[in-house]
Amino acid sequence: MSVSSFRVDVPAGSVLFHQGDPPTSAFLLESGSIEVTTAQGAESRRLGVLGPGDLLGEMAVLDDSPRTATARALSDCVLMPIDRKQFAERLESADPVVRALLLSQISRYRSALAQLSGQGEPVTAPLPTPRSGDAALALDKIRLESHLREALDKGELEVRLQPILDIARNRIAGFEALTRWTHPERGPVSPAEFIALAEETSLIVPVGDYVLDQVCGALQQLQGRDGAEPVFVALNVSGRQLGDAALLDRFLATLRAHGLQPAQLKIEITESLVLDYDQVAGIIARCHAAGIKVALDDFGTGYSNLGHLHRLEFDTLKMDQGFVRQMHEPRCLAIVRAVVAMAHSLGCNIVAEGVETQAQLQALGELGCKYAQGYLIGKPLPLDEAVALSRESGMGNRES
CATH class of the missing domain: 3.20.20.450 (EAL domain)
Structure with missing residues (x-):
């Protein structure tokens, strides 16, 4: 895996981070595809496959928690690192309501993942998802x-x-x-x-x-x-x-x-x-x-x-x-x-x-x-x- 200040080249088959790793930064996937999995006992369950324009690793960075999943490159990938400061500055200056909604979403995400791994209680409310237009605008600004x-x-x-x-x-x-x-x-x-x-x-x-x-x-x-x-x-x-x-x-x-x-x-x-x-x-x-x-x-x-x-x-x-x-x-x-x-x-x-x-x-x-x-x-x-x-x-x- 090749790392510079502004991009990370991840060859196919390489692991970007493991479940339990400390959060160093989030990533914006510029090209390629990445599989995200979580361990459920001795088994591994796929959470999804990410493609160009997707963020990954941001939840652990936002609440400073260990990684709750493993990210592996399915093909050669190019990613842009996003450090904690970039998120922290925006979160600190965000509207209090927006900040509360984001923290609530993080909490629900953690709860759902814990349930999936057999470590938590069932989640009764669905995970909120941002409007696609808002998400695209936010990612464009980050990029x-x-x-x-x-x-x-x-x-x-x-x-x-x-x-x-x-x-x-x-x-x-x-x-x-x-x-x-x-x-x-x-x-x-x-x-x-x-x-x-x-x-x-x-x-x-x-x-x-x-x-x-x-x-x-x-x-x-x-x-x-x-x-x-x-x-x-x-x-x-x-x-x-x-x-x-x-x-x-x-x-x-x-x-x-x-x-x-x-x-x-x-x-x-x-x-x-x-x-x-x-x-x-x-x-x-x-x-x-x-x-x-x-x-x-x-x-x-x-x-x-x-x-x-x-x-x-x-x-x-x-x-x-x-x-x-x-x-x-x-x-x-x-x-x-x-x-x-x-x-x-x-x-x-x-x-x-x-x-x-x-x-x-x-x-x-x-x-x-x-x-x-x-x-x-x-x-x-x-x-x-x-x-x-x-x-x-x-x-x-x-x-x-």
Whole structure:
């Protein structure tokens, strides 16, 4: 049996685990077939045959009990190990009712298996079975999570930088870091999907650290440009990351390791996360003390509360692209003008997102908007292309 971090190759006839073994991990069967049996006295009784897409060994992992069955490969098999932590994180964060139902199902499973082995009382209620659609969705998420862990381990996540223009000076002042993932089988995976998946578990922490390290490596190449101002990178921070007390220390350590100044990093907090005003205010204060600026992302998309905005000392407001795209309408233009004026009064810069036309860029400049971001300025670029663009911009060679 061949074992790696992300797959187990089991030849036909081999035993994956024996009844009574301690639970090390569960497995997702990718290919092949496995027979599951249990001992009944001196006899062995088949419980079933599992095929691709089936889970096995998960019950013992969930309740930390010895294996109650033996799993033997009927053909050459490929399995994906799923460690206890992956289950524990999801079980801990599950709805209490869902958790209770799952524990009840485990109890019934144990009781039924004990009866089958002649060691327990009969079970009067049938075992509950999940709806096939729900089961398929859950297994797909588990599979994708394991693939994401493997992609992170192999450095297969791609970090791209979308340029941010200083409108008045017509130069690239910085970038926003965006993460892309091309799955070997599914192709490009939407960031909305895999970032949300990472946020459900502790994966978002190493993903965030990986992105920062990649970005700092690119920014390091920009150091030493004669007479050029250092560029900054804006990095979105999720709610789970904000709850990590060691986050800022790790960010500062990474910046120092690459010879960068704290001012070259801007942390972006999505507007929906600022509802916990005390937590966010504390994070902003710690960032300012360390020399890191903080931006409020997606401003104006539904969670705005002007009654509390004065309590949160953001350095930058990122105006949602929906406003920019409708600036041709007088009423929307009036809102944009008011937001820019409000930001100036609060001592904040404004980044207008979604800029796609020269007319939009010119109007924003006339209103006093500091920065612009969007396809007119540039699409998200590979790191080397972003470095080249920044160098050209720093020499005044940017084409409008």
